[in-house]
Amino acid sequence: MISINKSMAEIKHLLDCTVGVLNHEGTVIGSTDKDLLDTKDANINTILDSEQTVVKIEGKSYKAMEVSGYGPLVVFLEGVDDVSVNYLELISRCLNTTLSEANKFQLKETFLKNVLLENELPGDITLKARDYDISYATPRIGLVLKNQSADSMTLITKLNDLFPDWKSDYVLPLDENTIVLLLDASESSDLAVYEEKAKQILTQLLTDHLISARIGMGLIADTLKDTAKSYREACLALTVGNIFEPSSYLMRYDRLGLGRLIYQLPPTLCEMFLQEVFQAGAYEALDRETLTTIHKFFDNNLNGSETSRQLFIHRNTLVYRLDKVQKITGLDLRNFDDAVLFKLASMVRRYLERKDGPRYYEQDSWW
Numbered sequence: 001m002i003s004i005n006k007s008m009a010e011i012k013h014l015l016d017c018t019v020g021v022l023n024h025e026g027t028v029i030g031s032t033d034k035d036l037l038d039t040k041d042a043n044i045n046t047i048l049d050s051e052q053t054v055v056k057i058e059g060k061s062y063k064a065m066e067v068s069g070y071g072p073l074v075v076f077l078e079g080v081d082d083v084s085v086n087y088l089e090l091i092s093r094c095l096n097t098t099l100s101e102a103n104k105f106q107l108k109e110t111f112l113k114n115v116l117l118e119n120e121l122p123g124d125i126t127l128k129a130r131d132y133d134i135s136y137a138t139p140r141i142g143l144v145l146k147n148q149s150a151d152s153m154t155l156i157t158k159l160n161d162l163f164p165d166w167k168s169d170y171v172l173p174l175d176e177n178t179i180v181l182l183l184d185a186s187e188s189s190d191l192a193v194y195e196e197k198a199k200q201i202l203t204q205l206l207t208d209h210l211i212s213a214r215i216g217m218g219l220i221a222d223t224l225k226d227t228a229k230s231y232r233e234a235c236l237a238l239t240v241g242n243i244f245e246p247s248s249y250l251m252r253y254d255r256l257g258l259g260r261l262i263y264q265l266p267p268t269l270c271e272m273f274l275q276e277v278f279q280a281g282a283y284e285a286l287d288r289e290t291l292t293t294i295h296k297f298f299d300n301n302l303n304g305s306e307t308s309r310q311l312f313i314h315r316n317t318l319v320y321r322l323d324k325v326q327k328i329t330g331l332d333l334r335n336f337d338d339a340v341l342f343k344l345a346s347m348v349r350r351y352l353e354r355k356d357g358p359r360y361y362e363q364d365s366w367w
Contacts, residue, residue, distance in 0.1 A: 003102040004021055004029060004030035004095070004099070007030070008021070008032050011032055011091060012032040015032070017077060017078045017084070017087075018032055018033045018036070018077070018078045019031065019075070019076070019077050019091060020032065020033070020036055020075075020076050020077075021074065021076075021095070022044060022062075022073065022074040022075075022076065023071070024073075025040075026040050026041045026042065026044030027039070027041075028040075041076070043057050043062070044074065048074070050064075054085055056080040059079070060079070061076065061077050061079060061080055061088045062075070063076075063092045065092050065096055067099045067100060067103070068103055069099075069103035069106070070099055070103070073099075075088060075092045077091065107132070108134070109170075109172060111129075111132055111134075112172055112182065113172055113174065113180075115224060115225070116142070116180060116227060116228050116231040117228070117231075122225055125225050129224055134224065135224075136224045136225075137223055137224075138224070139184075139185040139186055139189075139220050139221060140183060140221050140230070141182075141185045141191075141194050141218060141220045141221065142180060142217075142218040142221065142230035142234045143180070143181040143198055143215050143217050143218070144178065144180055144181075144216040144234040144238055145159075145178070145201075145213050146213060146215075146238060147176075147179065154209065154211070156171065156173050156179065158208075158209055159171045159179065162201065163181070168183075169181070169182065169184055170182040180234075181201075182227060183197070185221075189220060191217070191252065195217065198215045198217055198250050201215070202215060202250065214238060214242070214248075214249050214250070214251070215238075215249065215250050215251070216235060216238030216239075216241065216251050216253070217250065217251065218230035218233030218237065218253050219253055219254060233253040234253065236253060236256075237251040239263070240259045240260055241256070241259070242354070243259065243350060243354045243355075244258075244259035244262075244350065245259070258347060259351075262347055262348055262351050265351075270351060270352055271352070273345065273348055274345060274349055277331075277341055277342070277344075278329060279329075279330070282328055282329045282330075283329070283345075283346075283349065286325065290321055290325060294325065294333065294342070296311055297322070302333070302334065302336070302339060304318055304334075322334060
């Protein structure tokens with residue numbers, strides 16, 4: 001009904017008389033007078049049963065019309081003179097065209113969603129793409145955007161403003177928090193180009209509209225049928241990134257690193273690995289200050305001097321904290337093998353924390 005309300009808003013600026021639309025039950029579903037919305041018109045049966053093109057009742061002119069996807073509708077206008085009837089004819093034709101185009105748009109959007117969700121038969125995709133005037137052979141890349149604000153309609157509107165050309169780029173809302181962007185990738189096969197475009201989207205949404213979002217980015221699909229794979233990759237990038245890189249707002253499928261490997265492991269195998277690395281209660285014994293030190297130590301490639309400088313602590317303090325970690329866990333993080341083992345175990349533990357909720361107590365956001 002959005003198209004009807006938009007049309008009524010435009011008509012209100014052009015005419016000083018009341019115009020509205022009734023559904024088959026006689027309920028006003030759109031009008032230039034908002035007080036009439038959701039009210040009933042008792043003349044609906046008379047109008048629909050009449051063989052006249054325009055029905056005049058109680059100072060109003062009515063015209064019935066049939067629009068695919070909407071069922072029988074009735075346009076009415078205050079006035080019964082010839083000028084009013086001419087206006088009614090013009091309005092009904094314009095509205096019919098607008099609703100028909102909107103219905104085609106919705107069918108096109110539904111088709112693309114079904115392709116992404118693999119609800120279309122592979123053999124039908126080519127034929128339907130031709131019917132909806134969608135290029136089948138154009139390479140595309142899928143971006144999945146998760147909205148972290150409640151105003152999803154505003155986000156959809158802003159994205160449509162950013163990508164107004166529905167011949168090449170498509171904005172597809174899957175639910176109130178998930179939107180898929182299918183972008184034309186024919187200009188370049190370099191993923192860095194589309195990563196930069198995704199960063200611009202996030203920046204513009206945040207700075208201009210204060211909308212916070214996260215984007216998962218798949219690989220380039222060669223054909224329309226393959227966009228389902230790109231969509232799955234983008235979803236996986238979001239999921240894995242949310243577990244192992246919660247501070248990142250843009251995740252690429254080809255940059256998931258160890259997170260991709262750990263995410264594929266069975267939970268039972270992960271638990272066995274943790275039991276081998278950490279004794280019962282060892283990891284929980286590490287306080288926040290110690291975990292922060294470990295993170296910074298890893299961040300600086302096991303460089304003690306640089307870690308001490310960035311943490312504003314004496315080198316002996318850093319040595320004391322690392323000795324403390326070794327005493328609790330049995331792992332000397334100054335040793336490369338032990339450092340790798342601790343890093344892997346921390347990532348596995350974080351995976352189980354996010355997967356099982358409160359089963360493991362998450363002390364620090366780094367791990």
